[in-house]
Amino acid sequence: MQISMASSGPQNPSQIMPLELVDKCIGSKIHIKMKGDKELVGTLLGFDPYVNMVLEDVVVYEISSQGKKVTRLEQILLNGNNIALMIPGGEGPDN
Amino acid sequence: GPNPGGGGAKPGGKPGGKPGGKGDAQSEKKHKETIIDLSKHMDKPIRVKFAGGRECSGILKGYDPLLNLVLDATTEYLRDPEDSSKLTGETRQIGLTLCRGPAVMLICPADTLEPIANPFVPQD
Numbered sequence A: 001m002q003i004s005m006a007s008s009g010p011q012n013p014s015q016i017m018p019l020e021l022v023d024k025c026i027g028s029k030i031h032i033k034m035k036g037d038k039e040l041v042g043t044l045l046g047f048d049p050y051v052n053m054v055l056e057d058v059v060v061y062e063i064s065s066q067g068k069k070v071t072r073l074e075q076i077l078l079n080g081n082n083i084a085l086m087i088p089g090g091e092g093p094d095n
Numbered sequence B: 001g002p003n004p005g006g007g008g009a010k011p012g013g014k015p016g017g018k019p020g021g022k023g024d025a026q027s028e029k030k031h032k033e034t035i036i037d038l039s040k041h042m043d044k045p046i047r048v049k050f051a052g053g054r055e056c057s058g059i060l061k062g063y064d065p066l067l068n069l070v071l072d073a074t075t076e077y078l079r080d081p082e083d084s085s086k087l088t089g090e091t092r093q094i095g096l097t098l099c100r101g102p103a104v105m106l107i108c109p110a111d112t113l114e115p116i117a118n119p120f121v122p123q124d
Helices: A018-024 B024-028
Strands: A029-034 A038-047 A053-064 A067-078 A083-088 B045-050 B055-063 B069-079 B087-099 B104-109
Touching (some): A018 A038, A018 B087, A038 A067, B045 B069, B055 B087
Antiparallel strands (some): A029 A038, A029 A083, A083 B087, B045 B055, B045 B104, B055 B069, B069 B087
């Protein structure tokens, strides 16, 4: 998947800009892994320059040696401070 | 008791402007640069370690000055649920991912990392 950039941005014209990738994901499912052992899957409604995210129909997985604790939430604002990894289109830790 | 220095003004305070400023042209140079040039690693496999202990590797497909990374064909290295500093050797393929700059602790070429014998165990 390559996106070519007409203007702005650094030297290499055919790389994928990280925040553009997040932007393309708006409206789709995204799987987010936090710095700790928490993961979320939800539909991305939007985000801000700090990558705080608004998500819908969220499933939260808390991973521990005892297994995964699952919670469901309708709509959340996720604080971007603790996000480590994001997987656009991801379905969660169960596949 | 009342301040013997008198009034509200700080003694010896500077009237205004940045103390020690060298002028506008010089202060532009202080603009932060990353100490790693990621353009050299584009389309190459890199290993990434995160604050909190997560590790992954993948092909670098993009980055920005804040060190957000786009990795393709990402492999996640799974950790022992009982000891999160230990890798189990298990991996998961997670495809195209975005690594958040603020969480990235280490970036290195994927082929320059190798396990060594524990140097802290006394050899007797």
